[in-house]
Amino acid sequence: MSQPESALADAQAGGRAPESLAALAARHGLRRAIARPSMPAYLRQLWDRRHFILTYATSRNVSKYSESALGQLWQVLTPLLNAAVYWLMFGVILAQAKHIAHYPAFLVTGVMVFTFTQRTVTGGAKSISSNLSLIRALHFPRAALPLAYTIQELQLLGWSMAVLVVLILVMGLPVTMLWLLVPVALLMQFLFNMGMALFMARVGAFARDINQLLPFILRTWLYASGVFYAISDRTKDLHSVLRWALEFNPAAAYIEFMRDLLIYERFPERWAWTTCIFWAVFALIVGFWYFWRAEERYGRG
Structure with a gap:
Protein backbone atom coordinates (compact mmCIF):
# COMPACT_ATOMS: atom_id res chain seq x y z
CA MET A 1 0.00 0.00 0.00
CA SER A 2 1.35 3.47 -0.89
CA GLN A 3 2.17 6.03 1.78
CA PRO A 4 -0.86 8.31 1.12
CA GLU A 5 -3.18 5.30 1.10
CA SER A 6 -1.70 4.08 4.42
CA ALA A 7 -2.20 7.49 5.97
CA LEU A 8 -5.81 7.56 4.83
CA ALA A 9 -6.43 4.04 6.22
CA ASP A 10 -4.82 4.93 9.56
CA ALA A 11 -7.03 8.02 9.85
CA GLN A 12 -10.14 5.99 9.21
CA ALA A 13 -9.11 3.23 11.68
CA GLY A 14 -8.47 5.81 14.39
CA GLY A 15 -11.89 7.38 14.04
CA ARG A 16 -10.44 10.67 12.84
CA ALA A 17 -12.01 12.56 9.94
CA PRO A 18 -9.82 11.80 6.95
CA GLU A 19 -8.32 14.77 5.17
CA SER A 20 -9.17 15.29 1.53
CA LEU A 21 -7.20 13.43 -1.08
CA ALA A 22 -5.97 16.72 -2.55
CA ALA A 23 -4.63 17.87 0.84
CA LEU A 24 -3.13 14.45 1.51
CA ALA A 25 -1.36 14.43 -1.85
CA ALA A 26 -0.03 17.95 -1.31
CA ARG A 27 1.30 17.02 2.16
CA HIS A 28 3.27 14.15 0.67
CA GLY A 29 4.61 16.15 -2.27
CA LEU A 30 2.43 14.55 -4.94
CA ARG A 31 1.03 16.45 -7.93
CA ARG A 32 -1.14 15.66 -10.92
CA ALA A 33 0.73 14.12 -13.84
CA ILE A 34 -1.18 16.19 -16.42
CA ALA A 35 -1.46 19.44 -14.49
CA ARG A 36 -1.44 22.56 -16.63
CA PRO A 37 2.01 24.18 -16.58
CA SER A 38 2.49 27.89 -16.10
CA MET A 39 2.38 30.06 -19.19
CA PRO A 40 6.19 30.61 -19.35
CA ALA A 41 6.81 26.89 -18.86
CA TYR A 42 4.25 26.07 -21.54
CA LEU A 43 5.93 28.41 -24.02
CA ARG A 44 9.30 26.79 -23.28
CA GLN A 45 7.82 23.34 -23.91
CA LEU A 46 6.46 24.47 -27.27
CA TRP A 47 9.82 25.95 -28.24
CA ASP A 48 11.59 22.72 -27.28
CA ARG A 49 9.24 20.85 -29.64
CA ARG A 50 9.53 23.29 -32.55
CA HIS A 51 11.20 20.66 -34.73
CA PHE A 52 8.35 18.23 -34.12
CA ILE A 53 5.78 20.91 -35.02
CA LEU A 54 7.52 21.75 -38.29
CA THR A 55 8.07 18.11 -39.22
CA TYR A 56 4.48 17.21 -38.42
CA ALA A 57 3.18 20.06 -40.59
CA THR A 58 5.45 19.12 -43.50
CA SER A 59 4.57 15.43 -43.31
CA ARG A 60 0.86 16.26 -43.41
CA ASN A 61 1.39 18.27 -46.57
CA VAL A 62 3.33 15.47 -48.24
CA SER A 63 0.76 12.81 -47.36
CA LYS A 64 -2.33 14.92 -48.04
CA TYR A 65 -2.34 14.34 -51.82
CA SER A 66 -0.15 11.24 -51.94
CA GLU A 67 -2.98 9.05 -53.28
CA SER A 68 -4.10 11.40 -56.08
CA ALA A 69 -2.73 11.28 -59.62
CA LEU A 70 -1.69 14.95 -59.69
CA GLY A 71 -0.24 14.83 -56.17
CA GLN A 72 1.07 18.13 -54.79
CA LEU A 73 -0.21 20.00 -57.85
CA TRP A 74 -3.62 20.09 -56.17
CA GLN A 75 -2.16 22.55 -53.67
CA VAL A 76 -2.21 25.11 -56.48
CA LEU A 77 -5.11 23.80 -58.57
CA THR A 78 -7.70 23.90 -55.77
CA PRO A 79 -7.61 27.66 -55.09
CA LEU A 80 -7.23 28.40 -58.82
CA LEU A 81 -10.32 26.36 -59.68
CA ASN A 82 -12.25 28.15 -56.94
CA ALA A 83 -11.08 31.49 -58.34
CA ALA A 84 -12.17 30.43 -61.84
CA VAL A 85 -15.69 29.64 -60.60
CA TYR A 86 -15.89 32.94 -58.73
CA TRP A 87 -14.63 34.84 -61.80
CA LEU A 88 -17.37 33.27 -63.94
CA MET A 89 -20.10 34.07 -61.41
CA PHE A 90 -19.02 37.49 -60.19
CA GLY A 91 -16.67 38.75 -62.88
CA VAL A 92 -18.69 37.71 -65.95
CA ILE A 93 -22.30 37.10 -64.92
CA LEU A 94 -22.49 39.88 -62.32
CA ALA A 95 -20.10 42.06 -64.39
CA GLN A 96 -17.73 42.98 -61.57
CA ALA A 97 -14.86 42.83 -64.06
CA LYS A 98 -16.26 45.94 -65.77
CA HIS A 99 -16.05 48.02 -62.60
CA ILE A 100 -12.79 46.81 -61.06
CA ALA A 101 -9.45 47.19 -62.81
CA HIS A 102 -7.28 44.08 -63.11
CA TYR A 103 -10.17 42.00 -61.81
CA PRO A 104 -8.50 38.56 -62.28
CA ALA A 105 -5.59 39.61 -60.05
CA PHE A 106 -8.03 41.36 -57.69
CA LEU A 107 -10.09 38.18 -57.37
CA VAL A 108 -7.21 35.70 -57.09
CA THR A 109 -5.56 37.81 -54.39
CA GLY A 110 -8.76 37.80 -52.37
CA VAL A 111 -9.26 34.06 -52.84
CA MET A 112 -5.68 33.18 -51.89
CA VAL A 113 -5.59 35.36 -48.78
CA PHE A 114 -9.02 34.31 -47.53
CA THR A 115 -8.35 30.62 -48.23
CA PHE A 116 -5.27 30.81 -46.00
CA THR A 117 -7.43 31.87 -43.05
CA GLN A 118 -10.39 29.66 -43.96
CA ARG A 119 -8.36 26.45 -44.12
CA THR A 120 -6.43 27.31 -40.97
CA VAL A 121 -9.64 27.83 -39.00
CA THR A 122 -11.10 24.59 -40.33
CA GLY A 123 -7.94 22.63 -39.59
CA GLY A 124 -7.57 24.16 -36.14
CA ALA A 125 -11.13 23.17 -35.20
CA LYS A 126 -10.31 19.52 -35.97
CA SER A 127 -6.72 19.46 -34.72
CA ILE A 128 -7.56 18.05 -31.27
CA SER A 129 -10.52 15.82 -32.06
CA SER A 130 -8.69 14.23 -35.02
CA ASN A 131 -5.59 13.36 -32.98
CA LEU A 132 -7.02 11.87 -29.79
CA SER A 133 -4.94 8.69 -30.08
CA LEU A 134 -1.75 10.76 -30.29
CA ILE A 135 -2.82 12.97 -27.38
CA ARG A 136 -3.65 9.99 -25.15
CA ALA A 137 -0.46 8.11 -26.02
CA LEU A 138 2.12 10.88 -25.66
CA HIS A 139 2.71 13.77 -23.28
CA PHE A 140 3.40 17.03 -25.12
CA PRO A 141 1.94 20.56 -25.16
CA ARG A 142 -1.35 20.20 -27.02
CA ALA A 143 -0.95 23.59 -28.67
CA ALA A 144 1.63 21.94 -30.93
CA LEU A 145 -1.21 20.46 -32.99
CA PRO A 146 -3.10 23.65 -33.99
CA LEU A 147 0.24 25.38 -34.51
CA ALA A 148 1.31 22.60 -36.87
CA TYR A 149 -1.93 22.95 -38.82
CA THR A 150 -1.27 26.69 -39.17
CA ILE A 151 2.26 26.09 -40.46
CA GLN A 152 0.89 23.51 -42.87
CA GLU A 153 -1.43 26.09 -44.42
CA LEU A 154 1.41 28.62 -44.57
CA LEU A 167 -0.59 36.04 -62.85
CA ILE A 168 0.21 39.62 -61.85
CA LEU A 169 3.27 39.68 -64.10
CA VAL A 170 1.30 38.21 -67.03
CA MET A 171 -1.26 41.00 -66.65
CA GLY A 172 1.51 43.56 -67.05
CA LEU A 173 1.49 44.93 -63.51
CA PRO A 174 4.93 46.17 -62.46
CA MET A 188 0.56 39.53 -39.56
CA GLN A 189 -2.02 37.21 -41.10
CA PHE A 190 -0.06 34.16 -39.93
CA LEU A 191 -0.14 35.41 -36.33
CA PHE A 192 -3.87 36.07 -36.64
CA ASN A 193 -4.45 32.61 -38.09
CA MET A 194 -2.40 31.05 -35.31
CA GLY A 195 -4.60 32.65 -32.69
CA MET A 196 -7.75 31.60 -34.53
CA ALA A 197 -6.50 28.01 -34.87
CA LEU A 198 -5.78 27.82 -31.13
CA PHE A 199 -9.16 29.31 -30.26
CA MET A 200 -11.05 26.99 -32.60
CA ALA A 201 -9.03 23.96 -31.45
CA ARG A 202 -10.48 24.28 -27.95
CA VAL A 203 -13.98 24.96 -29.28
CA GLY A 204 -13.77 21.96 -31.61
CA ALA A 205 -12.43 19.70 -28.86
CA PHE A 206 -15.47 20.15 -26.61
CA ALA A 207 -18.23 21.21 -29.03
CA ARG A 208 -18.07 18.71 -31.88
CA ASP A 209 -21.13 20.22 -33.59
CA ILE A 210 -19.03 23.26 -34.50
CA ASN A 211 -17.56 21.28 -37.38
CA GLN A 212 -21.03 21.06 -38.89
CA LEU A 213 -21.71 24.78 -38.44
CA LEU A 214 -18.29 26.02 -39.46
CA PRO A 215 -18.80 25.75 -43.26
CA PHE A 216 -21.83 28.06 -43.03
CA ILE A 217 -19.99 30.51 -40.79
CA LEU A 218 -16.97 30.60 -43.09
CA ARG A 219 -19.13 31.01 -46.19
CA THR A 220 -20.83 34.03 -44.63
CA TRP A 221 -17.41 35.41 -43.69
CA LEU A 222 -16.26 34.88 -47.28
CA TYR A 223 -19.10 36.96 -48.72
CA ALA A 224 -18.56 39.71 -46.14
CA SER A 225 -14.81 40.05 -46.76
CA GLY A 226 -14.71 41.76 -50.16
CA VAL A 227 -13.20 38.79 -51.97
CA PHE A 228 -15.39 39.35 -55.06
CA TYR A 229 -16.08 43.07 -54.80
CA ALA A 230 -14.61 46.31 -53.48
CA ILE A 231 -16.06 46.96 -50.03
CA SER A 232 -15.60 50.73 -50.34
CA ASP A 233 -17.76 50.81 -53.48
CA ARG A 234 -20.51 48.50 -52.22
CA THR A 235 -20.93 50.08 -48.77
CA LYS A 236 -21.45 53.71 -49.74
CA ASP A 237 -25.18 53.60 -49.00
CA LEU A 238 -24.95 51.46 -45.87
CA HIS A 239 -25.17 52.69 -42.29
CA SER A 240 -21.84 53.90 -40.97
CA VAL A 241 -21.76 51.22 -38.25
CA LEU A 242 -22.27 48.41 -40.75
CA ARG A 243 -19.73 49.91 -43.12
CA TRP A 244 -17.18 50.16 -40.30
CA ALA A 245 -17.85 46.54 -39.28
CA LEU A 246 -17.20 45.30 -42.82
CA GLU A 247 -13.97 47.28 -43.13
CA PHE A 248 -12.79 46.25 -39.65
CA ASN A 249 -13.33 42.60 -40.59
CA PRO A 250 -9.86 41.00 -40.22
CA ALA A 251 -10.11 38.94 -43.42
CA ALA A 252 -11.08 42.03 -45.42
CA ALA A 253 -8.23 44.01 -43.86
CA TYR A 254 -5.58 41.44 -44.82
CA ILE A 255 -7.02 41.14 -48.33
CA GLU A 256 -7.00 44.90 -48.92
CA PHE A 257 -3.50 45.18 -47.46
CA MET A 258 -2.20 42.61 -49.95
CA ARG A 259 -4.04 44.21 -52.87
CA ASP A 260 -2.50 47.57 -52.05
CA LEU A 261 0.98 46.08 -52.24
CA LEU A 262 0.60 43.86 -55.30
CA ILE A 263 -2.03 45.53 -57.50
CA TYR A 264 -2.65 49.16 -56.59
CA GLU A 265 1.03 50.11 -56.05
CA ARG A 266 0.28 52.15 -52.95
CA PHE A 267 1.48 52.09 -49.38
CA PRO A 268 -1.33 50.81 -47.12
CA GLU A 269 -3.08 53.52 -45.15
CA ARG A 270 -2.70 53.93 -41.42
CA TRP A 271 -6.09 52.34 -40.69
CA ALA A 272 -5.02 49.23 -42.62
CA TRP A 273 -1.82 48.88 -40.60
CA THR A 274 -3.68 49.50 -37.34
CA THR A 275 -6.41 46.98 -38.15
CA CYS A 276 -4.03 44.24 -39.30
CA ILE A 277 -1.67 44.65 -36.34
CA PHE A 278 -4.55 44.80 -33.86
CA TRP A 279 -6.12 41.56 -35.11
CA ALA A 280 -2.77 39.76 -35.22
CA VAL A 281 -1.89 40.66 -31.62
CA PHE A 282 -5.42 40.32 -30.22
CA ALA A 283 -6.15 36.94 -31.82
CA LEU A 284 -2.78 35.46 -30.85
CA ILE A 285 -2.96 36.52 -27.20
CA VAL A 286 -6.62 35.63 -26.66
CA GLY A 287 -6.43 32.40 -28.68
CA PHE A 288 -3.31 31.16 -26.92
CA TRP A 289 -4.65 32.03 -23.45
CA TYR A 290 -8.02 30.43 -24.19
CA PHE A 291 -6.41 27.21 -25.44
CA TRP A 292 -3.87 27.03 -22.60
CA ARG A 293 -6.60 27.31 -19.95
CA ALA A 294 -7.99 23.90 -20.97
CA GLU A 295 -4.64 22.17 -21.52
CA GLU A 296 -5.23 19.41 -18.96
CA ARG A 297 -8.70 18.58 -20.33
CA TYR A 298 -7.76 17.66 -23.91
CA GLY A 299 -8.02 13.95 -24.69
CA ARG A 300 -10.17 13.01 -21.69
CA GLY A 301 -13.33 10.95 -22.03
Whole structure:
Protein backbone atom coordinates (compact mmCIF):
# COMPACT_ATOMS: atom_id res chain seq x y z
CA MET A 1 0.00 0.00 0.00
CA SER A 2 1.35 3.47 -0.89
CA GLN A 3 2.17 6.03 1.78
CA PRO A 4 -0.86 8.31 1.12
CA GLU A 5 -3.18 5.30 1.10
CA SER A 6 -1.70 4.08 4.42
CA ALA A 7 -2.20 7.49 5.97
CA LEU A 8 -5.81 7.56 4.83
CA ALA A 9 -6.43 4.04 6.22
CA ASP A 10 -4.82 4.93 9.56
CA ALA A 11 -7.03 8.02 9.85
CA GLN A 12 -10.14 5.99 9.21
CA ALA A 13 -9.11 3.23 11.68
CA GLY A 14 -8.47 5.81 14.39
CA GLY A 15 -11.89 7.38 14.04
CA ARG A 16 -10.44 10.67 12.84
CA ALA A 17 -12.01 12.56 9.94
CA PRO A 18 -9.82 11.80 6.95
CA GLU A 19 -8.32 14.77 5.17
CA SER A 20 -9.17 15.29 1.53
CA LEU A 21 -7.20 13.43 -1.08
CA ALA A 22 -5.97 16.72 -2.55
CA ALA A 23 -4.63 17.87 0.84
CA LEU A 24 -3.13 14.45 1.51
CA ALA A 25 -1.36 14.43 -1.85
CA ALA A 26 -0.03 17.95 -1.31
CA ARG A 27 1.30 17.02 2.16
CA HIS A 28 3.27 14.15 0.67
CA GLY A 29 4.61 16.15 -2.27
CA LEU A 30 2.43 14.55 -4.94
CA ARG A 31 1.03 16.45 -7.93
CA ARG A 32 -1.14 15.66 -10.92
CA ALA A 33 0.73 14.12 -13.84
CA ILE A 34 -1.18 16.19 -16.42
CA ALA A 35 -1.46 19.44 -14.49
CA ARG A 36 -1.44 22.56 -16.63
CA PRO A 37 2.01 24.18 -16.58
CA SER A 38 2.49 27.89 -16.10
CA MET A 39 2.38 30.06 -19.19
CA PRO A 40 6.19 30.61 -19.35
CA ALA A 41 6.81 26.89 -18.86
CA TYR A 42 4.25 26.07 -21.54
CA LEU A 43 5.93 28.41 -24.02
CA ARG A 44 9.30 26.79 -23.28
CA GLN A 45 7.82 23.34 -23.91
CA LEU A 46 6.46 24.47 -27.27
CA TRP A 47 9.82 25.95 -28.24
CA ASP A 48 11.59 22.72 -27.28
CA ARG A 49 9.24 20.85 -29.64
CA ARG A 50 9.53 23.29 -32.55
CA HIS A 51 11.20 20.66 -34.73
CA PHE A 52 8.35 18.23 -34.12
CA ILE A 53 5.78 20.91 -35.02
CA LEU A 54 7.52 21.75 -38.29
CA THR A 55 8.07 18.11 -39.22
CA TYR A 56 4.48 17.21 -38.42
CA ALA A 57 3.18 20.06 -40.59
CA THR A 58 5.45 19.12 -43.50
CA SER A 59 4.57 15.43 -43.31
CA ARG A 60 0.86 16.26 -43.41
CA ASN A 61 1.39 18.27 -46.57
CA VAL A 62 3.33 15.47 -48.24
CA SER A 63 0.76 12.81 -47.36
CA LYS A 64 -2.33 14.92 -48.04
CA TYR A 65 -2.34 14.34 -51.82
CA SER A 66 -0.15 11.24 -51.94
CA GLU A 67 -2.98 9.05 -53.28
CA SER A 68 -4.10 11.40 -56.08
CA ALA A 69 -2.73 11.28 -59.62
CA LEU A 70 -1.69 14.95 -59.69
CA GLY A 71 -0.24 14.83 -56.17
CA GLN A 72 1.07 18.13 -54.79
CA LEU A 73 -0.21 20.00 -57.85
CA TRP A 74 -3.62 20.09 -56.17
CA GLN A 75 -2.16 22.55 -53.67
CA VAL A 76 -2.21 25.11 -56.48
CA LEU A 77 -5.11 23.80 -58.57
CA THR A 78 -7.70 23.90 -55.77
CA PRO A 79 -7.61 27.66 -55.09
CA LEU A 80 -7.23 28.40 -58.82
CA LEU A 81 -10.32 26.36 -59.68
CA ASN A 82 -12.25 28.15 -56.94
CA ALA A 83 -11.08 31.49 -58.34
CA ALA A 84 -12.17 30.43 -61.84
CA VAL A 85 -15.69 29.64 -60.60
CA TYR A 86 -15.89 32.94 -58.73
CA TRP A 87 -14.63 34.84 -61.80
CA LEU A 88 -17.37 33.27 -63.94
CA MET A 89 -20.10 34.07 -61.41
CA PHE A 90 -19.02 37.49 -60.19
CA GLY A 91 -16.67 38.75 -62.88
CA VAL A 92 -18.69 37.71 -65.95
CA ILE A 93 -22.30 37.10 -64.92
CA LEU A 94 -22.49 39.88 -62.32
CA ALA A 95 -20.10 42.06 -64.39
CA GLN A 96 -17.73 42.98 -61.57
CA ALA A 97 -14.86 42.83 -64.06
CA LYS A 98 -16.26 45.94 -65.77
CA HIS A 99 -16.05 48.02 -62.60
CA ILE A 100 -12.79 46.81 -61.06
CA ALA A 101 -9.45 47.19 -62.81
CA HIS A 102 -7.28 44.08 -63.11
CA TYR A 103 -10.17 42.00 -61.81
CA PRO A 104 -8.50 38.56 -62.28
CA ALA A 105 -5.59 39.61 -60.05
CA PHE A 106 -8.03 41.36 -57.69
CA LEU A 107 -10.09 38.18 -57.37
CA VAL A 108 -7.21 35.70 -57.09
CA THR A 109 -5.56 37.81 -54.39
CA GLY A 110 -8.76 37.80 -52.37
CA VAL A 111 -9.26 34.06 -52.84
CA MET A 112 -5.68 33.18 -51.89
CA VAL A 113 -5.59 35.36 -48.78
CA PHE A 114 -9.02 34.31 -47.53
CA THR A 115 -8.35 30.62 -48.23
CA PHE A 116 -5.27 30.81 -46.00
CA THR A 117 -7.43 31.87 -43.05
CA GLN A 118 -10.39 29.66 -43.96
CA ARG A 119 -8.36 26.45 -44.12
CA THR A 120 -6.43 27.31 -40.97
CA VAL A 121 -9.64 27.83 -39.00
CA THR A 122 -11.10 24.59 -40.33
CA GLY A 123 -7.94 22.63 -39.59
CA GLY A 124 -7.57 24.16 -36.14
CA ALA A 125 -11.13 23.17 -35.20
CA LYS A 126 -10.31 19.52 -35.97
CA SER A 127 -6.72 19.46 -34.72
CA ILE A 128 -7.56 18.05 -31.27
CA SER A 129 -10.52 15.82 -32.06
CA SER A 130 -8.69 14.23 -35.02
CA ASN A 131 -5.59 13.36 -32.98
CA LEU A 132 -7.02 11.87 -29.79
CA SER A 133 -4.94 8.69 -30.08
CA LEU A 134 -1.75 10.76 -30.29
CA ILE A 135 -2.82 12.97 -27.38
CA ARG A 136 -3.65 9.99 -25.15
CA ALA A 137 -0.46 8.11 -26.02
CA LEU A 138 2.12 10.88 -25.66
CA HIS A 139 2.71 13.77 -23.28
CA PHE A 140 3.40 17.03 -25.12
CA PRO A 141 1.94 20.56 -25.16
CA ARG A 142 -1.35 20.20 -27.02
CA ALA A 143 -0.95 23.59 -28.67
CA ALA A 144 1.63 21.94 -30.93
CA LEU A 145 -1.21 20.46 -32.99
CA PRO A 146 -3.10 23.65 -33.99
CA LEU A 147 0.24 25.38 -34.51
CA ALA A 148 1.31 22.60 -36.87
CA TYR A 149 -1.93 22.95 -38.82
CA THR A 150 -1.27 26.69 -39.17
CA ILE A 151 2.26 26.09 -40.46
CA GLN A 152 0.89 23.51 -42.87
CA GLU A 153 -1.43 26.09 -44.42
CA LEU A 154 1.41 28.62 -44.57
CA GLN A 155 3.42 26.15 -46.61
CA LEU A 156 0.47 25.67 -48.96
CA LEU A 157 0.11 29.43 -49.30
CA GLY A 158 3.68 29.63 -50.59
CA TRP A 159 2.67 27.72 -53.73
CA SER A 160 -0.44 29.85 -54.18
CA MET A 161 1.51 33.09 -53.83
CA ALA A 162 3.92 31.93 -56.53
CA VAL A 163 0.99 31.44 -58.92
CA LEU A 164 -0.43 34.83 -57.95
CA VAL A 165 2.87 36.56 -58.72
CA VAL A 166 2.99 34.90 -62.14
CA LEU A 167 -0.59 36.04 -62.85
CA ILE A 168 0.21 39.62 -61.85
CA LEU A 169 3.27 39.68 -64.10
CA VAL A 170 1.30 38.21 -67.03
CA MET A 171 -1.26 41.00 -66.65
CA GLY A 172 1.51 43.56 -67.05
CA LEU A 173 1.49 44.93 -63.51
CA PRO A 174 4.93 46.17 -62.46
CA VAL A 175 7.14 44.86 -59.68
CA THR A 176 7.59 47.62 -57.09
CA MET A 177 9.49 48.14 -53.86
CA LEU A 178 6.20 47.65 -52.03
CA TRP A 179 6.48 43.93 -52.75
CA LEU A 180 9.12 43.83 -50.01
CA LEU A 181 6.27 44.33 -47.53
CA VAL A 182 4.46 41.16 -48.65
CA PRO A 183 6.28 39.00 -46.03
CA VAL A 184 5.20 41.53 -43.38
CA ALA A 185 1.57 41.20 -44.49
CA LEU A 186 1.82 37.41 -44.44
CA LEU A 187 3.41 37.47 -40.99
CA MET A 188 0.56 39.53 -39.56
CA GLN A 189 -2.02 37.21 -41.10
CA PHE A 190 -0.06 34.16 -39.93
CA LEU A 191 -0.14 35.41 -36.33
CA PHE A 192 -3.87 36.07 -36.64
CA ASN A 193 -4.45 32.61 -38.09
CA MET A 194 -2.40 31.05 -35.31
CA GLY A 195 -4.60 32.65 -32.69
CA MET A 196 -7.75 31.60 -34.53
CA ALA A 197 -6.50 28.01 -34.87
CA LEU A 198 -5.78 27.82 -31.13
CA PHE A 199 -9.16 29.31 -30.26
CA MET A 200 -11.05 26.99 -32.60
CA ALA A 201 -9.03 23.96 -31.45
CA ARG A 202 -10.48 24.28 -27.95
CA VAL A 203 -13.98 24.96 -29.28
CA GLY A 204 -13.77 21.96 -31.61
CA ALA A 205 -12.43 19.70 -28.86
CA PHE A 206 -15.47 20.15 -26.61
CA ALA A 207 -18.23 21.21 -29.03
CA ARG A 208 -18.07 18.71 -31.88
CA ASP A 209 -21.13 20.22 -33.59
CA ILE A 210 -19.03 23.26 -34.50
CA ASN A 211 -17.56 21.28 -37.38
CA GLN A 212 -21.03 21.06 -38.89
CA LEU A 213 -21.71 24.78 -38.44
CA LEU A 214 -18.29 26.02 -39.46
CA PRO A 215 -18.80 25.75 -43.26
CA PHE A 216 -21.83 28.06 -43.03
CA ILE A 217 -19.99 30.51 -40.79
CA LEU A 218 -16.97 30.60 -43.09
CA ARG A 219 -19.13 31.01 -46.19
CA THR A 220 -20.83 34.03 -44.63
CA TRP A 221 -17.41 35.41 -43.69
CA LEU A 222 -16.26 34.88 -47.28
CA TYR A 223 -19.10 36.96 -48.72
CA ALA A 224 -18.56 39.71 -46.14
CA SER A 225 -14.81 40.05 -46.76
CA GLY A 226 -14.71 41.76 -50.16
CA VAL A 227 -13.20 38.79 -51.97
CA PHE A 228 -15.39 39.35 -55.06
CA TYR A 229 -16.08 43.07 -54.80
CA ALA A 230 -14.61 46.31 -53.48
CA ILE A 231 -16.06 46.96 -50.03
CA SER A 232 -15.60 50.73 -50.34
CA ASP A 233 -17.76 50.81 -53.48
CA ARG A 234 -20.51 48.50 -52.22
CA THR A 235 -20.93 50.08 -48.77
CA LYS A 236 -21.45 53.71 -49.74
CA ASP A 237 -25.18 53.60 -49.00
CA LEU A 238 -24.95 51.46 -45.87
CA HIS A 239 -25.17 52.69 -42.29
CA SER A 240 -21.84 53.90 -40.97
CA VAL A 241 -21.76 51.22 -38.25
CA LEU A 242 -22.27 48.41 -40.75
CA ARG A 243 -19.73 49.91 -43.12
CA TRP A 244 -17.18 50.16 -40.30
CA ALA A 245 -17.85 46.54 -39.28
CA LEU A 246 -17.20 45.30 -42.82
CA GLU A 247 -13.97 47.28 -43.13
CA PHE A 248 -12.79 46.25 -39.65
CA ASN A 249 -13.33 42.60 -40.59
CA PRO A 250 -9.86 41.00 -40.22
CA ALA A 251 -10.11 38.94 -43.42
CA ALA A 252 -11.08 42.03 -45.42
CA ALA A 253 -8.23 44.01 -43.86
CA TYR A 254 -5.58 41.44 -44.82
CA ILE A 255 -7.02 41.14 -48.33
CA GLU A 256 -7.00 44.90 -48.92
CA PHE A 257 -3.50 45.18 -47.46
CA MET A 258 -2.20 42.61 -49.95
CA ARG A 259 -4.04 44.21 -52.87
CA ASP A 260 -2.50 47.57 -52.05
CA LEU A 261 0.98 46.08 -52.24
CA LEU A 262 0.60 43.86 -55.30
CA ILE A 263 -2.03 45.53 -57.50
CA TYR A 264 -2.65 49.16 -56.59
CA GLU A 265 1.03 50.11 -56.05
CA ARG A 266 0.28 52.15 -52.95
CA PHE A 267 1.48 52.09 -49.38
CA PRO A 268 -1.33 50.81 -47.12
CA GLU A 269 -3.08 53.52 -45.15
CA ARG A 270 -2.70 53.93 -41.42
CA TRP A 271 -6.09 52.34 -40.69
CA ALA A 272 -5.02 49.23 -42.62
CA TRP A 273 -1.82 48.88 -40.60
CA THR A 274 -3.68 49.50 -37.34
CA THR A 275 -6.41 46.98 -38.15
CA CYS A 276 -4.03 44.24 -39.30
CA ILE A 277 -1.67 44.65 -36.34
CA PHE A 278 -4.55 44.80 -33.86
CA TRP A 279 -6.12 41.56 -35.11
CA ALA A 280 -2.77 39.76 -35.22
CA VAL A 281 -1.89 40.66 -31.62
CA PHE A 282 -5.42 40.32 -30.22
CA ALA A 283 -6.15 36.94 -31.82
CA LEU A 284 -2.78 35.46 -30.85
CA ILE A 285 -2.96 36.52 -27.20
CA VAL A 286 -6.62 35.63 -26.66
CA GLY A 287 -6.43 32.40 -28.68
CA PHE A 288 -3.31 31.16 -26.92
CA TRP A 289 -4.65 32.03 -23.45
CA TYR A 290 -8.02 30.43 -24.19
CA PHE A 291 -6.41 27.21 -25.44
CA TRP A 292 -3.87 27.03 -22.60
CA ARG A 293 -6.60 27.31 -19.95
CA ALA A 294 -7.99 23.90 -20.97
CA GLU A 295 -4.64 22.17 -21.52
CA GLU A 296 -5.23 19.41 -18.96
CA ARG A 297 -8.70 18.58 -20.33
CA TYR A 298 -7.76 17.66 -23.91
CA GLY A 299 -8.02 13.95 -24.69
CA ARG A 300 -10.17 13.01 -21.69
CA GLY A 301 -13.33 10.95 -22.03
